[in-house]
Amino acid sequence: MSEAIDTTAGTTLENTAAPEFIRPGSEQDHSKKGPIPAASDVPLDEINPVWNRLFSENRMLEYFERLRREDPVHFNETEVAGRYWSLTRYDEIKAVDTDHKNFSSAHGITLGFPIDQPLPEGALDVSMFIAMDQPKHDVQRKTVSPVVSTRNLAGMEALIRERTCEVLDSLPEGETFDWVDTVSIELTTRMLATLFDFPYEDRAKLTRWSDVATAVPGGGVIDTEEQRREELIECLVCFTQIWEERKKNPTGDLVSMLAHGEDTKDMEPMEFLGNLILLIVGGNDTTRNSMSGGVLALNQFPSEYEKLKKDPSLIPNMVAEIIRWQTPLAYMRRTANNDCTIGGKDIKAGDQMLMWYLSGNRDESVFERGEDLIIDRQNARNHLSFGFGIHRCMGNRLAEMQLRVLWEEIMERFENIEVVGEVERTFSSFVKGYTSLPVRVTRK
Ligand code: HEM
Numbered sequence: 489m490s491e492a493i494d495t496t497a498g499t500t501l502e503n504t505a506a507p508e509f510i511r512p513g514s515e516q517d518h519s520k521k522g523p524i525p526a527a528s529d530v531p532l533d534e535i536n537p538v539w540n541r542l543f544s545e546n547r548m549l550e551y552f553e554r555l556r557r558e559d560p561v562h563f564n565e566t567e568v569a570g571r572y573w574s575l576t577r578y579d580e581i582k583a584v585d586t587d588h589k590n591f592s593s594a595h596g597i598t599l600g601f602p603i604d605q606p607l608p609e610g611a612l613d614v615s616m617f618i619a620m621d622q623p624k625h626d627v628q629r630k631t632v633s634p635v636v637s638t639r640n641l642a643g644m645e646a647l648i649r650e651r652t653c654e655v656l657d658s659l660p661e662g663e664t665f666d667w668v669d670t671v672s673i674e675l676t677t678r679m680l681a682t683l684f685d686f687p688y689e690d691r692a693k694l695t696r697w698s699d700v701a702t703a704v705p706g707g708g709v710i711d712t713e714e715q716r717r718e719e720l721i722e723c724l725v726c727f728t729q730i731w732e733e734r735k736k737n738p739t740g741d742l743v744s745m746l747a748h749g750e751d752t753k754d755m756e757p758m759e760f761l762g763n764l765i766l767l768i769v770g771g772n773d774t775t776r777n778s779m780s781g782g783v784l785a786l787n788q789f790p791s792e793y794e795k796l797k798k799d800p801s802l803i804p805n806m807v808a809e810i811i812r813w814q815t816p817l818a819y820m821r822r823t824a825n826n827d828c829t830i831g832g833k834d835i836k837a838g839d840q841m842l843m844w845y846l847s848g849n850r851d852e853s854v855f856e857r858g859e860d861l862i863i864d865r866q867n868a869r870n871h872l873s874f875g876f877g878i879h880r881c882m883g884n885r886l887a888e889m890q891l892r893v894l895w896e897e898i899m900e901r902f903e904n905i906e907v908v909g910e911v912e913r914t915f916s917s918f919v920k921g922y923t924s925l926p927v928r929v930t931r932k
């Protein structure tokens with residue numbers, strides 16, 4: 489069955505029922521059942537950290553610890569993804585991240601299909617500036633970056649604070665509730681609705697699209713690749729209507745900027761969709777999981793929570809430390825443009841390079857007691873979580889501001905936030921996050 493979707497932008501998309509395919513990175517979810525073995529029990533060359541279950545069951549850190557120690561530039565090859573390397577030490581990660589001439593983003597930023605093979609039928613071929621090289625990347629980034637300029641951010645702080653206070657004031661006391669849904673998702677979704685000037689009452693759609701964009705079939709969010717494709721095309725259709733409106737009446741939001749930007753106004757639908765997904769996911773999952781991660785970390789390290797209660801002026805540094813500790817995006821991918829050598833290993837042109845920020849952020853040669861949250865850590869700001877180089881996170885200061893305001897308002901109101909049940913984690917080796925965090929709050 490084939491159904492044409494009119495995007496109203498003058499373009500027609502074929503939404504054909506597509507066959508299922510195995511997404512690179514989910515191979516082990518299909519092949520490995522039963523309990524996850526201890527990292528020390530697995531032969532080194534059989535270790536493959538791109539395994540969603542390692543993350544949902546919170547077992548990845550022991551694997552990264554071993555790789556940093558024994559094989560910091562680690563090779564894997566699978567039938568679906570081809571050849572790829574895992575970089576697990578700080579220095580090598582930073583070296584590749586800052587070398588955009590030799591390591592391209594244009595073939596994708598998560599583990600993908602080998603670059604010399606066509607995409608399987610049914611794969612959505614979207615294009616976004618995080619997955620572009622110069623000069624196109626720079627032009628598109630420049631078009632949307634004013635939304636997070638110092639001036640715009642300063643103007644947004646009051647609104648962020650107002651919405652944060654509203655959400656915190658409505659929390660029940662003496663009752664268990666889910667911090668993920670009630671606080672983290674609610675606050676980041678409100679923020680996204682503001683950035684896109686999206687109908688406020690429909691804002692839950694933004695959360696849904698963000699979840700769908702990074703979801704793996706069978707992981708609890710979507711059942712099939714086909715469903716993913718359909719929902720993302722719905723997102724495109726909805727935003728194309730908004731685009732048409734903003735073309736006539738710009739409101740200063742992100743869509744208006746894209747619709748009027750000299751270099752973005754003629755974007756193809758898949759490029760528009762790609763950049764939307766980038767801004768939705770970029771500003772959603774990451775900040776959301778840092779909001780939950782902070783609460784969890786302060787519960788796991790109660791002496792740090794005490795430190796914070798005695799000295800709330802530590803909040804700005806603590807925010808950086810939470811982002812280091814959480815590392816909401818576990819890795820970013822590059823592709824080698826040329827044959828080269830890294831850490832004594834011979835990399836071939838076309839090899840995929842996974843920069844495991846999560847592991848670099850635990851590298852003991854840079855971060856002492858790297859697995860611990862230390863809210864007054866001197867070099868917390870040197871974390872890798874926002875990347876480095878030309879793709880360094882565009883929304884980093886917005887995210888830091890949201891988290892700073894959240895913690896300032898939490899410390900005003902609550903004596904304690906206690907984690908009282910099992911934490912559930914996202915089924916993804918890319919988005920490192922939480923699906924549930926049961927808590928109870930005690931007001932001051
Ligand atoms: C704690 C929160 C966040 C984290 C950890 C994070 C992390 C990242 C990372 C790792 C990259 C890629 C860096 C690289 O490849 O070198 C990135 C890029 C990006 N982020 Fe964020 N992000 C966060 C929040 C946000 C927010 C709130 C926005 C919304 C505006 C945003 C928008 C973007 C965009 C547009 C890019 C692409 C930049 C480019 O390619 O030039 N991010 N982010």
